[in-house]
Amino acid sequence: MLHPVEKADVLIEALHWIREFRDKVFVIKLGGSLMTNPLAMSHLLQDVVFLETVGIKPIVVHGGGPAINRAMLEAGLQSRFVLGRRYTCEKTLAIVERVLANEVNEQIVEQITILGGKAKSLNFNSKCIAFGEPIKLKDDDGNLLDVGYVGTVTRVDRKTIEELLHSGTIPVIPSMCLTEEGQKLNVNADTVAMVIAQEFKAEKLVYLSDINGVRADKDDPESLIPTLTPEMAEELFRKGVIQSGMIPKVQACLATVEKGVRKVHIVDGRLRHSLLLEIFTTFGIGTEIVSSTHHPVK
Numbered sequence: 001m002l003h004p005v006e007k008a009d010v011l012i013e014a015l016h017w018i019r020e021f022r023d024k025v026f027v028i029k030l031g032g033s034l035m036t037n038p039l040a041m042s043h044l045l046q047d048v049v050f051l052e053t054v055g056i057k058p059i060v061v062h063g064g065g066p067a068i069n070r071a072m073l074e075a076g077l078q079s080r081f082v083l084g085r086r087y088t089c090e091k092t093l094a095i096v097e098r099v100l101a102n103e104v105n106e107q108i109v110e111q112i113t114i115l116g117g118k119a120k121s122l123n124f125n126s127k128c129i130a131f132g133e134p135i136k137l138k139d140d141d142g143n144l145l146d147v148g149y150v151g152t153v154t155r156v157d158r159k160t161i162e163e164l165l166h167s168g169t170i171p172v173i174p175s176m177c178l179t180e181e182g183q184k185l186n187v188n189a190d191t192v193a194m195v196i197a198q199e200f201k202a203e204k205l206v207y208l209s210d211i212n213g214v215r216a217d218k219d220d221p222e223s224l225i226p227t228l229t230p231e232m233a234e235e236l237f238r239k240g241v242i243q244s245g246m247i248p249k250v251q252a253c254l255a256t257v258e259k260g261v262r263k264v265h266i267v268d269g270r271l272r273h274s275l276l277l278e279i280f281t282t283f284g285i286g287t288e289i290v291s292s293t294h295h296p297v298k
Contacts, residue, residue, distance in 0.1 A: 024203035031063035034250030047275035049117035057283035063189035129157035176277030208269030
């Protein structure tokens, strides 16, 4: 247990960052295995409520892959992925909407409310804020791949999100979108979070995953790289240090900071109150990705 004076020191360390980030927009992306861990989710959503309480403007974007997989198995459907995107036929689309956009989305809002916050579902039952078009993926030979009803976001309803933030309400956004013709599409949650962060030129985009960040040795959690710049990333790509699924994630993070988002963070969401530890301590616990070496720490 911390001595009372040490507790006060922690609060004083956080004070600087609370003042620094007041009125700033943070986009928080939840997804993957975290969504199946009720305790981790409770701690993370408590962190989100804390952010709003101290004057930060959090926007929550979420996926729901594990829940969708379970629902598809129950329906006798096989999950299939094409270049990392879930192949989405009409039956799969209906499950994605029911599970992701309705059940999971509204459960997150309910949890935030129980924890003392104020949140609003932005799904097809309330108000959709993400609009896009069918995604076009090609194989190595340049041929278009069939991914079904899968999309990419081209614009968001900024006004609706701003009105909620202004009223102290946390927007909770599922990873689906509408075409201009009204067709519902399944969208990668990382992509939705990126587009919203870029639209608002957010102070931070935080990806809560099941690893502690970018590592010099992918199998060694102790080899965490605290800060990553484009120059450093290029060298790590060249040496093969950043591998497999981390490659597109880091590339997307770099593209995001180049479009006006100050910093992108990759944090292990399974660690209790990892969001607060990353944001309100000087050295953090994950990897922060910045646009250049001239950014200050944090």
